[in-house]
Each structure stands twice: as structure tokens, then as C-alpha cells.
Amino acid sequence: MAATTTGRPLGPEGSLLPSGHLRRRLRTEAVIRAALFLAALVSVATTGAIAVSLLRPTIEFFSEIPVGEFFSGTTWAPLFVPAQFGVWPLITGTFLVMAIAVLVAVPCGLGAAFYLSEYARPRVRAVVKPVLEVLAGIPTVVFGFFALYFVNPQIVQKFWPFGNVGTFSGLAAGLVVGIMILPTMASLAEDAMSAVPGSLRDGALALGATRREVCTKVIFPAALSGIVAASVLAFSRAIGETTIVLLASGSNPQFTLNPGQGVQTMSSFIGFAGIGDQPTGSTGYKTIFAVGTVLFVITFVLNILSVRIVRRFRQAYE
Amino acid sequence: MTATTGGTPLTTERRRLVQSLASTVSVGRRLRDRVFFGLLILSLLIALVTLFALLIDTFLTGQTRLNSDLVQNMPSGRPARAGIQSAIFGSLWVVGLAGAVSLPLGVATAVYLEDFAPKGRWYISLIELNVQNLAGVPSVVFGILGLAFIARGPFSWGFTVGTGAMVLTILVLPTVVVASREAIRAVPPSLRDGALALGATRWQTIWRQVLPSAVPGIATGSILSVSRALGESAPLLLLGALTFVTFNPDGLDSSFTVLPLLIFKYASDAKAEFHVVAAAAIIVLLIMLLTMNTAAILIRNRYQNRRS
Numbered sequence: 316m317a318a319t320t321t322g323r324p325l326g327p328e329g330s331l332l333p334s335g336h337l338r339r340r341l342r343t344e345a346v347i348r349a350a351l352f353l354a355a356l357v358s359v360a361t362t363g364a365i366a367v368s369l370l371r372p373t374i375e376f377f378s379e380i381p382v383g384e385f386f387s388g389t390t391w392a393p394l395f396v397p398a399q400f401g402v403w404p405l406i407t408g409t410f411l412v413m414a415i416a417v418l419v420a421v422p423c424g425l426g427a428a429f430y431l432s433e434y435a436r437p438r439v440r441a442v443v444k445p446v447l448e449v450l451a452g453i454p455t456v457v458f459g460f461f462a463l464y465f466v467n468p469q470i471v472q473k474f475w476p477f478g479n480v481g482t483f484s485g486l487a488a489g490l491v492v493g494i495m496i497l498p499t500m501a502s503l504a505e506d507a508m509s510a511v512p513g514s515l516r517d518g519a520l521a522l523g524a525t526r527r528e529v530c531t532k533v534i535f536p537a538a539l540s541g542i543v544a545a546s547v548l549a550f551s552r553a554i555g556e557t558t559i560v561l562l563a564s565g566s567n568p569q570f571t572l573n574p575g576q577g578v579q580t581m582s583s584f585i586g587f588a589g590i591g592d593q594p595t596g597s598t599g600y601k602t603i604f605a606v607g608t609v610l611f612v613i614t615f616v617l618n619i620l621s622v623r624i625v626r627r628f629r630q631a632y633e
Numbered sequence: 634m635t636a637t638t639g640g641t642p643l644t645t646e647r648r649r650l651v652q653s654l655a656s657t658v659s660v661g662r663r664l665r666d667r668v669f670f671g672l673l674i675l676s677l678l679i680a681l682v683t684l685f686a687l688l689i690d691t692f693l694t695g696q697t698r699l700n701s702d703l704v705q706n707m708p709s710g711r712p713a714r715a716g717i718q719s720a721i722f723g724s725l726w727v728v729g730l731a732g733a734v735s736l737p738l739g740v741a742t743a744v745y746l747e748d749f750a751p752k753g754r755w756y757i758s759l760i761e762l763n764v765q766n767l768a769g770v771p772s773v774v775f776g777i778l779g780l781a782f783i784a785r786g787p788f789s790w791g792f793t794v795g796t797g798a799m800v801l802t803i804l805v806l807p808t809v810v811v812a813s814r815e816a817i818r819a820v821p822p823s824l825r826d827g828a829l830a831l832g833a834t835r836w837q838t839i840w841r842q843v844l845p846s847a848v849p850g851i852a853t854g855s856i857l858s859v860s861r862a863l864g865e866s867a868p869l870l871l872l873g874a875l876t877f878v879t880f881n882p883d884g885l886d887s888s889f890t891v892l893p894l895l896i897f898k899y900a901s902d903a904k905a906e907f908h909v910v911a912a913a914a915i916i917v918l919l920i921m922l923l924t925m926n927t928a929a930i931l932i933r934n935r936y937q938n939r940r941s
Contacts, residue, residue, distance in 0.1 A: 368778050423676035434670065452922060457691070460911060618765070618769035
């Protein structure tokens with residue numbers, strides 16, 4: 316046989332079984348495959364660890380604080396003596412900052428996406444897109460500094476028509492969180508719009524539609540699921556933002572929907588309580604986890620929703 | 634007529650034709666088109682103007698303290714002497730370690746999901762769903778995980794460089810996986826098929842053909858995700874990094890602070906002089922980020938030029 320020409324022995328004459336060399340190779344292959352699988356499992360383990368580390372202190376927390384008190388009280392002061400655990404100020408605070416941020420990010424993000432996808436010349440796109448990427452890459456602490464020492468004193472305090480605004484305001488925090496999310500919103504929405512087949516555009520234009528009508532009556536409905544997914548992600552990021560809110564909106568939980576006041580959100584409470592280095596096992600320590608669980612569940616549901624919507628949207632064009 | 638192409642100037646006759654066509658669009662519709670276009674430009678301008686206002690305001694505030702003292706001095710309670718040296722070293726330690734661990738782990742996950750994963754199994758969908766979901770979990774939740782699982786609890790590493798690095802690793806891992814998967818997917822199938830047809834095993838194909846040609850894409854994506862770790866502050870708030878650390882870290886079990894958190898501390902101080910130091914530190918942080926992003930863009934451009 317020609318076995319000797321390759322320099323290594325083959326299996327028994329005429330056998331189709333793998334040679335010793337190949338068998339060793341395949342064994343290595345199986346080991347590598349197993350190692351790669353283990354690496355892939357790290358992400359599952361992380362989610363599991365998050366769930367475990369959140370759940371136990373949360374259960375302990377609710378065995379100490381009745382759920383009724385948690386969801387009915389309107390004073391949130393878990394780290395004071397006497398401690399009060401009415402979560403409503405955190406809920407209104409989170410809603411306030413989220414609503415302002417989404418009102419900035421979603422319409423402006425959509426506008427920027429329409430412009431980039433339907434109007435901008437290639438040369439303009441080549442300049443604008445990297446600039447938006449720079450905006451997306453700015454650390455949140457920098458945005459927080461900007462919100463606290465520029466947006467609040469220079470814009471909010473001067474132009475807010477209803478009463479005086481102090482050092483902190485939910486409005487300044489919400490506006491800047493919105494600007495932070497805007498580039499992501501714009502880029503995801505633009506991806507969805509670019510995926511709309513050109514024939515739809517040409518058809519509408521040929522039938523006499525103006526460019527605006529193409530945008531609002533053709534591109535928007537066709538890209539809707541991608542746009543909705545991007546908006547859901549915007550909600551999720553607005554709820555989860557910590558540092559900007561902590562810096563610009565302060566750490567005073569108030570039961571209010573007035574944007575001119577400083578408020579505390581669920582995320583900024585976690586950051587605030589974390590700074591204080593609560594002793595392990597204290598009720599204050601467990602509060603971090605209880606609020607964290609609520610936050611994790613909300614963002615988890617939003618993320619799954621967004622992934623689902625994107626999946627449906629992909630199927631539509633394949 | 635045959636000679637008219639898009640580039641020729643309009644004759645009066647053609648211009649009249651275009652105008653008569655345009656006049657079929659009513660004044661109201663044309664006006665609404667103008668307003669719509671104006672709104673699009675406005676929304677883009679809001680983003681761009683804010684970016685420039687942020688950069689200019691920070692630079693003007695911080696420039697007086699932007700000198701060698703800033704990077705040479707340690708953090709201090711006295712504004713005139715306050716510096717950021719230990720925070721720069723802390724950031725380099727934590728982010729460097731996070732990059733060094735998350736890169737191989739992320740690429741391994743990406744290779745598994747792209748080339749080895751059996752199609753349509755439930756546990757593969759589980760892994761994919763997990764990666765997608767983790768990418769969207771608020772970063773402060775990773776801080777809770779780090780507090781309960783790594784700083785205390787099972788690992789009990791305390792508030793150390795090791796804990797910070799591990800939390801940031803977990804934080805950037807999903808984005809490294811997503812970026813690496815895209816880079817691996819972009820490798821032409823002919824390369825893979827060729828190697829396999831010549832008798833290479835799956836791993837030989839990946840190690841010698843797929844990964845080398847995916848390196849630029851992986852590098853770009855990974856640098857961008859690691860630069861996110863450099864600016865991250867929320868999870869580290871929970872890990873005791875918000876303190877004046879007046880020495881550079883010297884190992885995994887050393888306590889530490891990072892640049893974003895020191896900026897946070899200076900910014901939330903009552904004394905206005907500290908806000909100037911914070912602004913100067915922000916400029917240093919932005920320069921570090923810009924360097925990393927420029928590296929990523931340079932790699933991407935070189936790669937694109939070679940391909941075309």
C-alpha cells in the first residue's frame with residue numbers, strides 16, 4: 316500500500332477505520348470541543364449566579380418587611396432609623412426619569428435614523444455616523460457631570476416655568492439619559508430601515524409619493540418591528556441607568572412626578588446604597604437585592620420582548 | 634433626447650417640465666415635507682450640539698488643572714493637591730485584566746456557537762438567549778452580583794482588584810461574544826470549505842484559517858467593548874471602589890479605585906474646586922478612550938483596505 320509514502324502508518328491493511336494518528340487528532344478535537352462548550356456555558360452560569368445572588372436576600376427581605384407595606388407606603392427611607400420601606404417614591408422616580416429619557420431618545424433617534432437612511436448623501440453619512448458613535452462611547456459619569464453642572468444650571472433652572480429648580484432635578488437627569496440612549500436608538504432604527512427592500516421605496520416614489528410620505532407611509536410600517544424592538548431597548552436602558560441619575564437627580568427619594576425636583580430611581584438607589592457599604596445581612600443590605608430583583612425582572616422582560624420582536628422582523632425579509 | 638443623462642444641466646424646457654410635475658404636489662403636501670425634513674435635521678442636531686456642548690464645557694472647566702500634577706499626584710481631600718494617579722493605574726489594572734480574561738473566553742464562546750454548536754438543540758438556544766439577555770442587563774445589576782457572589786459570599790475576595798476585574802469581565806463578555814461571532818461569520822465560507830476539503834479537522838480549520846482572518850474584526854470589536862469597561866462606573870460603586878486610594882494597586886488582592894469613580898467622587902464633592910479636578914480627569918479619561926477607539930478604527934480601516 317501507499318501508506319509509507321505519507322510517512323506515518325495507516326490502520327490495518329485495507330481498513331477504513333481511522334489510523335492511530337487520526338484517532339489522536341479526533342480525541343484532541345473532542346477535548347477542544349468540550350472546552351469551548353464550557354466557555355459558552357459561562358454566560359448561562361452568570362445568569363444563574365445573578366438569579367441566585369438576587370433571590371435569597373430578596374426572600375429574606377420580604378420575610379422581614381411585609382409585601383403590603385412595601386407596595387403601599389409612600390415613604391422610602393430604608394437606611395434611616397426608623398426605616399420605612401414604601402417603594403412608591405422609587406417607582407414614580409423611575410417612571411419620571413424613564414419617561415423623559417424615552418421622550419427624548421425615541422423621537423430624536425427615529426428622526427436621526429430617517430435622515431441617515433432616507434435623506435443623507437453618502438458623504439454626510441460618513442461624517443455623521445462616526446460622530447454618533449463617539450456620542451455613544453462617552454462614559455455615563457461624564458454625562459452625569461454634564462447634566463449636573465451644565466444642563467441643570469444653564470438650561471433647566473433658567474427655562475423651567477413651574478417653580479424653582481434646585482441643584483438636582485429629574486428633568487436634567489432624564490434629558491441627558493435620553494441623549495445617551497439616542498445614538499443606540501438611531502443606529503438600531505436605521506438598521507431596520509435600511510433592511511426595507513429598495514423596490515418598496517421606488518414603487519412609492521413612482522406612484523407620486525413625496526419623500527416624507529415614503530418615510531411615514533412605507534418605510535415606517537415596513538420597519539416597524541425593528542423600530543419597536545429598538546424602542547423597547549431604549550426603555551430598558553433608561554430604567555437601568557445609574558450614574559447619570561445619581562449625579563444629576565441626587566439621592567432624595569420623593570413621591571412626586573414633578574420633573575423640577577430631584578428624585579431617586581431604582582437603579583440610582585442601588586448605587587447610592589452600595590456606596591454606603593451596608594453590613595452584610597442587615598436589612599439595608601437586603602434592600603439592595605430586593606430593589607435589584609425588581610429591576611432585573613423588568614429589564615429581563617423588556618430584553619426578551621425586544622429579542623422576540625427582532626426575530627419576527629428578521630423572518631419577514633428572509 | 635438620447636444624450637440626456639443625470640449630469641447634464643437642465644434646459645429651460647426640461648426645467649419647466651420638472652416644475653409642472655412638481656406642481657401636481659399640492660402646496661400643503663410640499664409644506665409638510667419641508668417641516669418633516671426640518672424635524673429630522675433638528676433631531677440630529679440635538680445629538681450633535683449636545684456632544685459638542687459637552688466636550689467644550691468640560692474642556693473649558695477642566696483646562697486649568699490639566700497638567701502633569703494631575704496625573705502625578707494621588708487623590709487627596711485638598712483640592713489644590715488632588716490628583717488621579719492611583720485611579721489611572723487602578724483602571725489600567727482592572728480593565729487590562731478584564732480584557733485579558735474576557736477575550737479568550739468570548740472568542741471561545743463565539744467559536745463554539747458558530748462552528749461547533751449542534752443546530753436546533755434547546756441548550757444552544759439557551760446559551761444564545763443568555764448572551765443576548767446579559768448584553769441588556771443594567772450594569773448596576775452586575776455590581777450586585779459582584780457584591781453578593783465575588784466580594785462576599787462564595788468567593789469572598791473582598792473589595793479588591795480581582796473582584797473589580799472579574800465583574801468587568803462578566804460585564805463585557807456578552808459584547809465580546811457578539812462582536813467575535815460577527816467577525817467569524819464574515820470569514821468567507823470558501824476558506825473553511827477549502828481547508829476541510831483538504832483534510833483538515835474542524836479545529837485545524839478554525840485555528841489556522843478562520844481565526845487568523847477574523848482577527849481584525851475580533852480585535853476591533855473587543856477593543857470597543859473593553860473601552861466600555863474603562864468608562865464603567867455603576868457596578869464598581871457597589872464594590873468599594875469609591876474611596877480615596879492613595880497608592881497604586883500592586884496585585885489582585887490590592888484595594889483600588891478607577892478613573893470614572895474618582896471623577897464621580899470629585900464631582901459630587903461640595904467644594905467647587907473639586908469640580909475643576911473632575912473635569913480635568915474627564916479629559917484624561919476621554920483621551921484614553923479616544924486612543925483605544927482610534928486603534929480600533931485604524932485596525933478596521935487597514936483590514937478593509939486589504940480586503941478590497
